[in-house]
Amino acid sequence: LKVPHRRDVSFARLTTLGVGGLCRWLFEPTTETEAQTFVRACVREGLPWRVLGGGSNLVVLGDIDTPVLRLALPKTVSREGHQLTAPASHGHIALAEAAAAAGLSGLEFASGIPGSLGGAIRMNAGAYGREWVDVLTRYRFLTPEGDLVEKAPEPGEFKYRWSFLTGGHVVLSATAQLAAGDPTTIRAQVADYRAKRGTSQPLSKRNAGCIFKNPPGQSAGRLIDQAGLKGLRVGDAEVSPEHANFLVNHGHATAAEFAELMDRVQAVVRERSGVALEPEVEIWR
Ligand code: EPU
Structure with missing residues (x-):
């Protein structure tokens, strides 16, 4: 397949959370035509594929054998x-x-x-x-x-x-x-948002943004907070003490630790408030 690709790239380097196993096949087309070639080849071979972007909303829970597409198009606006x-x-x-x-x-x-x-x-x-x-x-x-x-x-x-x-x-x-x-005016608005995030979100630690979707009319962060789960830790994975809907990596967390932490958060919130939290991040396993 004439599409640029790399083998065995660690998902720790492809996601902001910094965990996950190996990406066995990473295809990085530099043109739309190459991307189309990739998809058509997968269709022809009957292979599933996954699409990766900046990896900022993704928790990978192991090695991924299916081909992964990550566009590398010229950055022209x-x-x-x-x-x-x-x-x-x-x-x-x-x-x-x-x-x-x-x-x-x-x-x-x-x-x-x-x-x-x-x-x-x-x-x-x-x-x-x-x-x-x-x-x-x-x-x-x-x-x-x-x-x-x-x-x-x-x-x-x-x-x-x-x-x-x-x-x-x-x-x-x-x-x-x-x-x-x-x-x-635009810069002032951006600065205002940045200041708000700076006080409410754990931006200095590796994270994947909000982990769960807000249930209709409710706040996932508040539900997790009210369940007393801030600071709950499995290894180096922690429910952020700053914002309960963020899970952070203290440095050496593993995918399995994040999986277990997410399970525990969902179980406790379900028990305390009867709400089934639905992941907002994409989960690959
Ligand atoms: N809250 C708590 N404890 C916490 C966190 C939040 O009580 O630990 C309470 C807050 O006090 C507030 C309410 O929950 O009353 C909502 O919190 P916040 O304003 O932080 O907003 P959010 O609903 O948690 C949403 C988006 C964020 C986005 C912010 C700002 C979702 C799942 N989250 O967060 O998006 O940055 O609004 O607009 O929709 C993301 O999608 O990854 C994300 C971070």
Whole structure:
């Protein structure tokens, strides 16, 4: 297969949480055509595949033998009027910064969300009451059959931390409709969000963001906190004392420790409040 690839790369180096076994086959296409070649080859061979972005919302619980696709497209951002288009492998925070520098408002909410643009689209990432579908005007992706589609979002395609772009879809690029803004005002808003996160989230330790989805009308962080689980530790994996919906790696945590910690949190919260917490992170095993 004429697509750049590497063998046996540790997921500790591919995810922000820094745990996981080996990625046996990591394919890193540098063009959309190579990505399509990869998907079509998998379809032809009857092989499943997985799509990796920035690894900031992913907990890998072992070695992964199925081929993994991680786009390595050129990081070009193009502007047309107040619209910005970027490849899915573009850094999410870097894109928010590029928008701010260009005096375009609308991606301030994204300024603290790590990972790739593709991952952000795939899960309709959001913060502070805003989410990607609010600004998304067009996106390109490969279907699980390997067909290239470009379209505008439609109702039902994106919901709270969810989109249909799972199960073999590959996001290739996205276009955001932004608005002319004053760079000073945009930067002030970004700084305000950063200050809020700085006091409420454990940003100095390796983490994968919020681990569980907020159940409708409730806060996963508050439920875990009220169950008295802050500081609960399995090896080097800990429920953050700063924000209970963050699990942090104190340095040498293993995937098995995170798996056990997540199980315990879910069990205790279910027992105390009857709520079944659903992971917000993707789990690969
Ligand atoms: N809370 C506690 N204890 C805690 C944590 C939170 O009591 O340990 C309470 C807070 O006091 C607050 C409420 O729970 O009253 C909600 O907490 P917070 O404002 O921190 O927001 P969140 O619902 O926990 C959501 C997103 C975050 C996003 C923030 C800011 C989800 C699962 N989480 O967190 O997104 O950064 O709002 O908009 O939707 C992520 O998706 O990975 C993520 C971190």
